[in-house]
Amino acid sequence: MLLEGLALNAGGFTWGDSIYQLFAFLVLMLLLSKFAWKPLMKIMKDRENHISNEIDAAENSRRDANKLLEEQRVLLKEARTEAQSLIDNARKLGDDQREEIIQAAKSEADRMKEAAKREIIQEKEQAVSALREQVASLSVMIASKVIEKNLSADEQQALINQYIKEAGEER
Numbered sequence: 283m284l285l286e287g288l289a290l291n292a293g294g295f296t297w298g299d300s301i302y303q304l305f306a307f308l309v310l311m312l313l314l315s316k317f318a319w320k321p322l323m324k325i326m327k328d329r330e331n332h333i334s335n336e337i338d339a340a341e342n343s344r345r346d347a348n349k350l351l352e353e354q355r356v357l358l359k360e361a362r363t364e365a366q367s368l369i370d371n372a373r374k375l376g377d378d379q380r381e382e383i384i385q386a387a388k389s390e391a392d393r394m395k396e397a398a399k400r401e402i403i404q405e406k407e408q409a410v411s412a413l414r415e416q417v418a419s420l421s422v423m424i425a426s427k428v429i430e431k432n433l434s435a436d437e438q439q440a441l442i443n444q445y446i447k448e449a450g451e452e453r
Contacts, residue, residue, distance in 0.1 A: 420445050 423445055 416449055420449055 424442060
């Protein structure tokens with residue numbers, strides 16, 4: 283019988299153990315809620331607030347980045363427009379300078395051409411004047427020789443050739 287009582291206790295249900303286990307469970311729950319559950323919930327709430335703040339900050343940063351991106355696009359567009367304007371102005375200035383240089387070169391060429399023409403005319407007039415003087419002096423010499431003697435046509439031709447030869451040697 284003693285064995286039978288142990289067998290009942292070992293395999294049977296006892297109210298004392300159940301109440302003790304229930305009491306231990308409630309004490310454990312009370313301790314867990316005071317020392318573990320509340321701090322754990324506070325940590326979770328703090329974590330939730332931190333993540334929420336990080337999400338808000340990231341959203342604000344994204345909005346700021348988009349705003350800056352748009353400002354940079356506008357500035358880039360303005361810079362491109364200004365650069366194109368500078369290029370166009372430089373091209374126009376270059377074209378104007380090229381035209382001025384071409385015009386100045388044409389004017390200088392015309393001036394040099396006119397100066398050369400005047401110089402040619404002057405040299406021609408000097409050559410004609412010198413030739414006239416020589417012809418005049420030759421004519422005077424020939425006339426004086428002819429006056430000194432009467433010459434035949436062959437003699438006159440020989441005399442003229444001789445004076446022309448002398449005049450050519452003097453030059």
